[in-house]
Amino acid sequence: MKMAEAMERAFGSKPEELLAAIGPSIGPCCYEVDQPVAEAFAAKMDWRPENFIKNGGNGKYMLNLWEANRRALLCAGLLPERISIAELCTQCHADLLYSHRASGGKRGGLAAFFALKEASACQN
Numbered sequence: 356m357k358m359a360e361a362m363e364r365a366f367g368s369k370p371e372e373l374l375a376a377i378g379p380s381i382g383p384c385c386y387e388v389d390q391p392v393a394e395a396f397a398a399k400m401d402w403r404p405e406n407f408i409k410n411g412g413n414g415k416y417m418l419n420l421w422e423a424n425r426r427a428l429l430c431a432g433l434l435p436e437r438i439s440i441a442e443l444c445t446q447c448h449a450d451l452l453y454s455h456r457a458s459g460g461k462r463g464g465l466a467a468f469f470a471l472k473e474a475s476a477c478q479n
Contacts, residue, residue: 356431370433371434374438377421377424379445379452381446381454385446385447386419387415387416388417388418390414392416392418402423402426407423421440
């Protein structure tokens with residue numbers, strides 16, 4: 356929410372005009388958390404946490420960060436069709452991407468660069 360507010364102040368951006376991408380990260384298949392973390396996310400009741408927290412038993416929960424982040428963006432005013440999720444789990448694909456959990460803490464970093472091109476004045 357703070358990002359959308361800062362962009363509105365700095366650039367006059369409207370949240371409904373923003374594009375957002377949630378890149379590769381640990382997926383809901385692999386992100387296990389303990390009860391305090393699950394409870395902190397569940398406190399966001401307006402986000403409908405039942406859609407991104409699943410009880411894994413033994414005091415452990417599977418957390419879908421992709422969905423939690425999507426819901427945060429929606430709360431900031433972004434439109435659902437303007438949010439893209441890579442749905443690429445870094446732990447499942449540790450051969451392609453760095454994963455803190457898969458590597459036992461030996462990791463690198465991920466970065467992305469985006470640019471929008473202006474439409475050409477000459478249309479064929």
